[in-house]
Amino acid sequence: MLRTIVAIMAAKIIINVSRRFGNQGTVLAGRVALWLDPGILKKLAARVRGQIIIITGTNGKTTTSNMIAQILHANGNSVVHNQAGANMLNGITTAFIAASNLTASRHWDYALLETDEANVAPLLNEVNARQLLITNFFRDQLDRFGELDRTIRLISEGVKGRNIRLWLNADDPLMTGLPVETGLSCSYYGFAATPYDTLHNQDSREGRYCMLCGEEIEYQSFHFAQLGAFYCPNCGNTNPVPDYLGSDLQLDHNITMKINNLEVTSPYQGFYNAYNILAAVAVSKGMGIADAVIREAIARFQPQAGRMERFTVGSKEATLILVKNPTGFNQSLQALLNDHRSKNLFLALNDNAADGRDVSWIWDADLESLASAGAGISLLVCSGLRSGDMAVRVKYAGVDQELIQIESDLDPAIQKALSGPGKVNYILSTYTALFQCRKILLRLQAEYAPSVVRERA
Numbered sequence: 489m490l491r492t493i494v495a496i497m498a499a500k501i502i503i504n505v506s507r508r509f510g511n512q513g514t515v516l517a518g519r520v521a522l523w524l525d526p527g528i529l530k531k532l533a534a535r536v537r538g539q540i541i542i543i544t545g546t547n548g549k550t551t552t553s554n555m556i557a558q559i560l561h562a563n564g565n566s567v568v569h570n571q572a573g574a575n576m577l578n579g580i581t582t583a584f585i586a587a588s589n590l591t592a593s594r595h596w597d598y599a600l601l602e603t604d605e606a607n608v609a610p611l612l613n614e615v616n617a618r619q620l621l622i623t624n625f626f627r628d629q630l631d632r633f634g635e636l637d638r639t640i641r642l643i644s645e646g647v648k649g650r651n652i653r654l655w656l657n658a659d660d661p662l663m664t665g666l667p668v669e670t671g672l673s674c675s676y677y678g679f680a681a682t683p684y685d686t687l688h689n690q691d692s693r694e695g696r697y698c699m700l701c702g703e704e705i706e707y708q709s710f711h712f713a714q715l716g717a718f719y720c721p722n723c724g725n726t727n728p729v730p731d732y733l734g735s736d737l738q739l740d741h742n743i744t745m746k747i748n749n750l751e752v753t754s755p756y757q758g759f760y761n762a763y764n765i766l767a768a769v770a771v772s773k774g775m776g777i778a779d780a781v782i783r784e785a786i787a788r789f790q791p792q793a794g795r796m797e798r799f800t801v802g803s804k805e806a807t808l809i810l811v812k813n814p815t816g817f818n819q820s821l822q823a824l825l826n827d828h829r830s831k832n833l834f835l836a837l838n839d840n841a842a843d844g845r846d847v848s849w850i851w852d853a854d855l856e857s858l859a860s861a862g863a864g865i866s867l868l869v870c871s872g873l874r875s876g877d878m879a880v881r882v883k884y885a886g887v888d889q890e891l892i893q894i895e896s897d898l899d900p901a902i903q904k905a906l907s908g909p910g911k912v913n914y915i916l917s918t919y920t921a922l923f924q925c926r927k928i929l930l931r932l933q934a935e936y937a938p939s940v941v942r943e944r945a
């Protein structure tokens with residue numbers, strides 16, 4: 489007990505000191521606490537009275553878990569929830585300690601733990617989670633995780649033999665092996681046909697082969713990437729029937745849809761965010777939360793930093809979007825192409841460790857879509873440490889060379905983009921440039937804010 493108190497005290501001091509210096513201290517505090525008391529995460533997680541829900545997958549973890557957290561808060565529940573970027577054991581331990589009192593006697597209703605696929609098994613050894621939500625499987629930074637098959641196997645082996653329910657994307661053929669391999673009970677969320685579906689897809693190299701028999705699968709239609717209505721001609725493997733069905737989807741400046749009988753509207757944009765909403769609502773309905781509470785929380789939920797976050801600079805709107813892999817990039821491009829106004833586009837590409845050192849993934853993204861007649865690109869500024877690579881990529885994609893400018897420094901580059909002739913601005917950035925871009929946009933937003941003119945009496 490004394491050991492636990494010492495560990496919590498030390499971690500809380502680290503959290504407070506690092507907050508004073510402007511960062512969250514999320515990793516170090518947990519590491520020190522686990523070193524002082526290796527059983528601390530287990531002890532704190534045991535204080536969760538309701539359920540522990542783990543959220544994993546390639547894209548959408550943060551948005552989905554933030555939405556579920558918002559719904560639970562709106563429902564009057566206490567929730568432990570780790571922050572984006574602090575999703576390994578150290579960061580999760582920090583989240584519990586930050587929410588705990590010194591004697592570790594505080595209880596919570598729920599814990600929502602967002603984590604990378606490779607961390608699911610170690611996390612399950614520490615916390616008694618009964619629900620695991622998987623958002624999707626897309627090709628991410630290969631230098632970090634290796635092949636997708638390995639990623640899926642890590643999850644499968646991590647959950648096998650445990651008393652845990654899987655929440656799976658019914659539209660993702662890559663998930664169809666999981667119920668068979670694990671024997672666990674599963675709940676499914678997925679979309680009915682939408683007006684945005686396509687018959688062909690150049691978008692992704694994943695999901696071409698059946699997870700059950702290895703035969704090439706066929707599609708009736710694609711929502712995006714490998715998500716869609718699929719069928720294996722050899723073994724009959726096909727979409728499971730969704731327990732939570734998204735229908736009547738409309739994507740424009742907002743997202744509106746029906747989930748079973750519940751109509752929701754969200755200030756988000758893009759099909760991938762519609763999936764995040766669908767997954768969050770499915771899990772929340774599964775926990776028995778009332779429709780009215782869910783609808784209200786989804787309507788109020790505002791995009792997070794870099795996830796379609798909107799700024800106003802002068803009279804123009806600027807939307808900041810994080811891109812980190814080809815599928816996410818394609819979805820962001822699709823979302824901005826759904827906006828039919830003329831646009832200034834800014835693309836920042838960095839190659840720091842957190843971005844992935846190898847920038848060849850930009851060749852897998854469908855930048856060709858920017859060259860289409862209806863794209864409405866008025867100016868395209870390439871920036872970041874690898875601005876030249878990005879410029880070469882968009883040039884090969886067929887974007888009019890006259891529209892492309894290179895400026896590696898983020899600040900002048902963003903200003904250049906914002907002063908372009910387009911009606912709106914889209915600022916896309918890889919991870920390590922995102923927070924600088926955000927800072928620059930916040931500063932410009934303040935500088936160009938209409939000054940208050942006082943009338944003289």
Ligand SMILES: [Zn+2]
Pocket residue numbers: 698699700701702703720721722723724725
């Ligand atoms: Zn098959």
